[in-house]
Amino acid sequence: MKTLKAVVPKMLGFFVLLMVITGLIYPLVVTGISKVFFNDKANGSIIEIDGKKYGSALLAQEFTSDDYLWGRIMNLDTETYTNDKGETLVYSWASNKSPAGEELEGMIAERVEKIKAANPQRDGEAIPVDLVTSSGSGLDPHISPAAAEYQVPRIAESRGISEEELRQVIVKYTDGKFLGIFGEKRVNVLEVNLALDGILK
Structure with missing residues (x-):
């Protein structure tokens, strides 16, 4: 042994x-x-044009101007953390708010009013749910085609372009279902906005 x-x-x-x-x-x-x-x-699916990096196609960015497609609510903490250089670090997480809680209800009600005020052309129409709720990560780069379509009149009017021209851009940056059967179609907000600015061709 x-x-x-x-x-x-x-x-x-x-x-x-x-x-x-x-x-x-x-x-x-x-x-x-x-x-x-x-x-x-x-390498993080970074969108880089002529040597300039505009962000990742996998991470949301916040857009609030009428000229742009708006994404989902982002859960960001920009005040708590800084690095050793004193620069602010941005963290994101799931909200963990209960669907039955008053806090989530209040957040959604506030967002609904903001969406209505920004899109008066859609007065009386139902707002797509992903425009008034956040994703699990709080950094979802996509919205549904319905959420994008809801914003078409506002953006077209603000930019002075036709709605059809805008829809063509949205369709170009809409991803289909995985393998054609799984999931749902989704619009990449950052890519659409970069295309609207003439950065993405």
Whole structure:
């Protein structure tokens, strides 16, 4: 029967081998494959035009001007945290507000009034739910085609373009269902707004 003294070196050797494989070799191989075959996604799907970075296609940005498509409510904390240079860090999280709670009800009511005031052309029409609620992450970059369509008259009027021209831009940056059957169609807010500004072609 082998003694513990004889077994320990083999156990340590096996541990080190596994650590090298799972902690070094495997991550390097996966990262290398990602860089070669999915370079854009591996680097955060950053939208970069002529050397200037405008943001990630996977993260929302807040737009409040009448010239732009508005996204979902964002759960951001811009006051609590700073880095060692004194720069503000932005954090996002799920709101964790109860659907039966007064706080969420109040937040939605406030957002409804804001949406109505910004889109008087849609007076009396139902507001798409994703325009008055946040996503689980608080940073969803997409809205539904219905939410985009709701804003078409406002943006077209503000920019002095036709509604049909605006709809063509929205359609161009609308993603279909995954594999054609899973999920729902979704509009990337940042991409549409960059296209409206002539940055994305």
